[in-house]
Amino acid sequence: MTQTLIRPATTVEPPPAPPRRRKHRDPSRYFRLHLPLVLYLLFTLIPFYWMLVFAFRPTGQTSLVPWPITFEHFDTVWNGIGFGLFFQNSLIIGVGTMIVVTVFALMGGYALARFKFRGQRVFLLALLCTQFIPGAMMLIPLFVIFKSAGLLNSLTGLVIADTAFQLPLALILMSGFVRNVPIELEEAAMVDGCSRLRAFFAVTLPRLKPALVAVGSFAFIGAWNNFLFALMFASKQDKFTLPVGLSYALGEFNTDFGALAAGGVIAAVPVVLVFAVVQRFLVQGLSAGAVKG
């Protein structure tokens, strides 16, 4: 069995399309662009604003502008209810999953993009099929597996479960990113006497930085947000994650909206910030053909 490097048809990236500008000012832009955009922004932002108002407003007030702001609700949830610990658990699971998914996706993505091997098509098909597997419906067998493996109530167990469910899509995305790095660069380095591994680290890896950021961030967001696995496999309170803590806050403090909102802010800030930074890479990466793998 011989294996050769796949030489993808080198496509020349088209130069960015110049913006279509009209010479005269087009008044219809206000109706078809600005108005819907403003309406949609309101739809997106009012719920966020509502949460911020509740989080920073002293109990008993109803003003829509919370001033002077208070941190009493944050003190309640962080120290009183234990969101400090939940935050730490979520962070460990998020970062752990991010590292494992990124490394495995890079390995597998490189294999898919640069090698031709027997079983490749079956492997790709299997990866795609996993997208149809419902996590919620796998709870029963997964619970049995976790129980027998002693992975219940362990952060490691949650990292493994999150990794297993996120890896397939991350790997497909990563193989698209790898394919976009011209193979000639790697070959040139190997002609110069580098080993394949050395060529990869010296030439290809630095060009994959945006891909690593995008794939890693989405793994982090996915693990940070996962609810069902955390709910099912970590029932002890010292292993709660933020979504699980929030779900209990939803029932328990039905009237303490300040605490719920403060907990929500704690859960939202890290992922929304990460996402705001990396969404650009995602659109670029998908646009460059990553999804068409």
Next chain:
Amino acid sequence: MRTRTWAPYALIAPTLVLMAVFLVYPIASVGWFSLRQHTVTQPWKNGFIGFENFRRMLFEDQLFWQSLAFSAKWVVVEVGLQLVLGLVLALIVNETFIGRGFARALVFSPWAVSGVLTTGIWILLYNPSTGIFQQLAQWGIGDPGTSVLGDPATVFPATVVTELWRGVPFFAILLLADLQTIPNDLYEAASVDGAGRWRQFVSVTLPHLRDAIVLSTLLRAVWEFNNVDLIYTLTGGGPANQTTTLPLYVARKAVDSHDFGYGSALTMAGFVILLFFSILYLRLSKFGSRT
């Protein structure tokens, strides 16, 4: 250039192992459990019972059919609205305007928010005493004390809007990425031929987006079918099981009544439906026929 044969296999080995243990084995085990009576609370009754679970599901379980019907309604309404709104949003943020990058980051941001957090945010917004409807009532719009989640007449639209808030950005991101691959010459050529804006959209934009629309709609339909977080925390399937989807029903069987055998049979039904739907959808849409 040749390479040693084991390299690609070594590289995909971790993925293969994880998939085998956590995806393939569980599916097989669901199939096995679905043929058994298996209740954690009554282990002495456990054993092989053939297709008894399926008979019970198909002929005796009213809630199975009810949850299936609601799942179908949920997927159709949710995915349809998300697609239309997502496409409009993608077209808007694909235009050139000042602050576009910032606007994109803002409108896409709910995508990063978890289902549970989405519920938390919208419960704050919907709550009858200090929510947005109370605020509007103070300004003379609507009635005070409106409880949209408690009223059977409004619980469905209220849940749909909540999921839209989080789901539209998914379509917007995927379709925006594809919009950016349309060569500008096509529009110029259409413009020279006298095509107006609508005509350009129908003749150039939509055909180009076809594959992306098919793929994103299918993925989203499957994900919305499987969506549990939001409905579980927002309505809990109520009032009176009105908003219980099939996966939610499975989760309740598994978590609350520990009835693993019957829950597995319900899961198998979900699998078969998803598989059938996916094949049918790809056939009907003639996916990939252009290439």
